[in-house]
Amino acid sequence: MNRIVFITGATSGIGKACAEKFAAAGDHLIISGRRKDRLERLKISLQASYNIEIICAAFDVQNKQEVFDNINSLPEKWKAVDVLINSAGLALGRNFFNEAPLSDWETMIQTNINGLLYVSKAVLPFMVQKNKGHIINLGSVAGDEVYEKGNVYCATKSAVEAISRSMRIDLLQHQIKVTNIKPGAVETEFSLVRFKGDPAAASKVYDGFTPLKGNDIADAIFYCASLPENVCINELEITPVAQANGIFFNRKKL
Helix, strand or coil: CCCEEEECCCCCHHHHHHHHHHHHCCCEEEEEECCHHHHHHHHHHHHHHCCCCEEEEECCCCCHHHHHHHHHCCCHHHHCCCEEEECCCCCCCCCCHHHCCHHHHHHHHHHHHHHHHHHHHHHHHHHHHHCCEEEEEECCHHHCCCCCCCHHHHHHHHHHHHHHHHHHHHCHHHCEEEEEEEECCECCCHHHHHCCCCHHHHHHCCCCCCCECHHHHHHHHHHHHCCCCCCCCCEEEECCCCECCCCCECCCCC
């Protein structure tokens, strides 16, 4: 398609799956993440497979200065961003509210809310100038139902929903689409990060059912980004068949 697609959190999970999906369609990519080595390996792999151009932007979305410095210094031709996918995000810990470390809360707020705001704010002038663009935010079913020990993570995803809706209203005048994608249980590095590298705890999250994979969400994101110019999917919730929402699962006994 030869669009310019900017993807945060491209080093793993849904972000990486999105990079692979859009590259296969012929889109040019700006891939962003903290781990420069992973970005470079992904760039080499995708460029070897597809006739596209890729630029790596290694920065932490939590760092406002890094975000604006990197995005504002993009080569001029790369500033014509057509699609921004705000995939960078994380959960840390499953603790009762009174027992949760403040540092976990702060990291989730900085990444899931502030990071999304910083990147969107930095990229939007390019879209406004073109009077066209599409911002796709990664929310969660956790933004709709608060579950036990989910407290601040759920709050950050509720914020993503509110931000997405307000973006959609405020950017109407610039013909910019905004979509909030709300996945349920997706088996990526998400749970491993949440449980701070404990593979047994991470694996237990998916006991008794078949979760989604990163490419399932990437397929849905690609669909939303590839509709006619007059069509916008404002919000899309996606769960495994065994999951009804953020709380209810049908788990088979093992």
